[in-house]
Amino acid sequence: MSEAAPKIEVEDLRLAYGTKEVIHGITFDVHHNEILAVIGPAQSGKTSMLRCLNRTIDFVAQATVRGTIRVDGEDIRRVRDVFALRRKIGMVAPLPVGLPITIYDNVAFAPRSAGRTRKADLDPIVERCLRQAALWDEVKDRLGSLGTALSGGQQQRLTIARALSHQPEILCLDEFSIAIDPVTTMRIEDVLKELREEMTILLVTNLTQQARRLANRTMFLWNGEIVELDDTDAIFSAETKDPRTRDYVRGVFG
Amino acid sequence: MATEAPPRSRFARTAFGARNERTEKLAGAVFGLMSAAMVVPLVAIVVYLFWLAWPSLGWEFIVDVPRRGMTEGGIWPAFVGTLYLVGMSLAVSAPIGVLAAVYLNEYAKDNWFNRVVNLAVINLAGVPSIVHALFGLGAFVYAARFGYSIISASLTLAIMTLPVIIASTREALASVPMPFREACWNVGATRWQTIKAVVLPNSISGILTGIILQVSRAAGETAPIMFTGAVFFKAVSRGDLFPYALNEQCMALSMHLYTLSTQVPDVKESMQYATAVVLLGSVLLVNAAAIVLRVWLRSRKKW
Numbered sequence: 001m002s003e004a005a006p007k008i009e010v011e012d013l014r015l016a017y018g019t020k021e022v023i024h025g026i027t028f029d030v031h032h033n034e035i036l037a038v039i040g041p042a043q044s045g046k047t048s049m050l051r052c053l054n055r056t057i058d059f060v061a062q063a064t065v066r067g068t069i070r071v072d073g074e075d076i077r078r079v080r081d082v083f084a085l086r087r088k089i090g091m092v093a094p095l096p097v098g099l100p101i102t103i104y105d106n107v108a109f110a111p112r113s114a115g116r117t118r119k120a121d122l123d124p125i126v127e128r129c130l131r132q133a134a135l136w137d138e139v140k141d142r143l144g145s146l147g148t149a150l151s152g153g154q155q156q157r158l159t160i161a162r163a164l165s166h167q168p169e170i171l172c173l174d175e176f177s178i179a180i181d182p183v184t185t186m187r188i189e190d191v192l193k194e195l196r197e198e199m200t201i202l203l204v205t206n207l208t209q210q211a212r213r214l215a216n217r218t219m220f221l222w223n224g225e226i227v228e229l230d231d232t233d234a235i236f237s238a239e240t241k242d243p244r245t246r247d248y249v250r251g252v253f254g
Numbered sequence: 255m256a257t258e259a260p261p262r263s264r265f266a267r268t269a270f271g272a273r274n275e276r277t278e279k280l281a282g283a284v285f286g287l288m289s290a291a292m293v294v295p296l297v298a299i300v301v302y303l304f305w306l307a308w309p310s311l312g313w314e315f316i317v318d319v320p321r322r323g324m325t326e327g328g329i330w331p332a333f334v335g336t337l338y339l340v341g342m343s344l345a346v347s348a349p350i351g352v353l354a355a356v357y358l359n360e361y362a363k364d365n366w367f368n369r370v371v372n373l374a375v376i377n378l379a380g381v382p383s384i385v386h387a388l389f390g391l392g393a394f395v396y397a398a399r400f401g402y403s404i405i406s407a408s409l410t411l412a413i414m415t416l417p418v419i420i421a422s423t424r425e426a427l428a429s430v431p432m433p434f435r436e437a438c439w440n441v442g443a444t445r446w447q448t449i450k451a452v453v454l455p456n457s458i459s460g461i462l463t464g465i466i467l468q469v470s471r472a473a474g475e476t477a478p479i480m481f482t483g484a485v486f487f488k489a490v491s492r493g494d495l496f497p498y499a500l501n502e503q504c505m506a507l508s509m510h511l512y513t514l515s516t517q518v519p520d521v522k523e524s525m526q527y528a529t530a531v532v533l534l535g536s537v538l539l540v541n542a543a544a545i546v547l548r549v550w551l552r553s554r555k556k557w
Contacts, residue, residue: 054440056436056439056440059436059439061363061364083442083443083444084442085442086439086440086441086442087441087442090441091440091441093433093436093437093440095433097433097434097436097437099434099437099438099451099452100434100452100455100456101451101452101455105451109438109441109443109451110441110442110443113438113441113442113443113444113447114442159437162437162441163440163441165441166441166442
């Protein structure tokens with residue numbers, strides 16, 4: 001796995017909001033078909049990092065990004081079609097957002113935006129994504145009702161279904177489980193293990209145990225710097241390279 | 255054995271609680287009274303107008319033309335004139351206003367140009383209508399050579415209503431939560447796809463309400479049209495739906511009311527009031543339609 005070129009290469013990424021730098025030059029790779037967990041306390045730059053990756057940071061006035069991010073070897077600052085880049089990346093935000101359109105339209109929105117409008121194309125996509133997000137059985141009889149009418153946990157799974165709907169190669173999950181119950185979380189975690197076969201997954205999480213269950217490698221991000229990035233087993237072992245990592249995963253600080 | 259005192263409830267009323275309750279009642283009464291005070295003038299105006307207008311009111315009054323030097327007959331030319339002016343001015347200001355608001359709220363970055371635009375919108379909304387009238391006179395009647403005409407008057411009204419439409423539309427757009435947009439951008443949708451799928455459908459009720467409220471303003475203003483295209487009298491035939499060409503002057507209800515009240519001797523008093531009732535009634539009708547439309551559109555949106 002590691003001898004192939006990495007899926008994502010981040011090199012000396014720096015991000016500042018106005019004059020306040022929040023990411024202080026981080027460098028790391030994400031391999032093909034791995035789950036890379038990113039752990040770290042609030043304000044350590046996890047979400048901002050994801051926004052740099054799909055360039056939605058462009059929408060934030062005052063944000064300046066330096067350094068390079070390469071996806072499949074291509075500098076994302078230089079891509080001609082930023083929308084195509086975003087379609088390569090599925091993004092699940094921490095708070096569930098069911099769009100105020102029907103459940104069907106929620107999932108069909110991305111393929112439609114990409115120009116696939118035939119119902120015969122869309123139907124299987126909608127079903128596949130809702131199944132993968134462990135939501136299909138609950139909503140299959142009311143695909144026409146509003147996405148906003150679902151419960152919080154259902155909306156979160158709808159968000160995941162939407163993120164999968166444009167068949168991304170990279171899936172970024174930002175605290176996906178804070179709005180859903182443990183049983184559903186486990187179901188989605190099982191789905192993620194399967195999805196690893198098809199895509200590369202970046203999992204930002206506050207649940208260190210979730211990282212331990214799922215991730216091949218884990219990155220500890222703290223105050224906009226990488227404290228440690230290693231195989232998950234090593235991060236959760238007694239002998240971490242940096243003592244702060246051990247303290248954090250054991251709940252001594254943070 | 256002494257009888258035991260009944261146990262004191264843990265939720266017994268304290269002096270502090272009693273005071274709070276009194277304040278609460280007083281506050282409710284004061285706020286309620288103030289709200290009621292708002293209804294009184296409206297009811298009084300409507301009742302007073304109807305009372306005095308009664309002898310002249312009727313379908314005939316609306317569709318008939320003024321007769322005998324405007325001392326008898328109806329108000330058809332003025333009624334149709336107002337429809338023309340309001341319709342044309344909104345046909346201009348609504349699309350421009352809504353599209354400009356979409357730009358300002360959805361596309362514009364925070365730079366000096368857009369700050370200037372913002373400032374212009376706010377200040378334009380505060381310009382008195384008589385100043386709009388003078389501007390319309392200079393710009394449309396003379397400079398653009400539209401002459402005293404429906405076009406000039408409508409454009410003047412359009413300029414007057416535009417900033418308010420922009421402001422109300424922006425407010426409606428801003429009420430759509432930001433995470434909806436971000437969710438769309440995250441899956442690779444362009445701004446326009448996002449606006450079309452999510453932002454507009456969920457702000458359309460607010461946008462339409464803002465536009466329709468401007469109908470009453472455009473219908474009621476006298477100064478801007480008096481300078482640019484409204485006349486005292488124009489001979490048209492009774493009930494004619496298309497009596498005016500756009501480059502002609504026209505009569506208008508607000509202007510007609512002013513004329514009847516101040517310029518024409520020996521008018522039946524009830525005619526002035528009936529004109530006012532028709533003006534007010536049309537505006538209230540449009541507003542009522544706006545409310546119905548809004549309720550209907552709201553019933554389809556939920557989050």
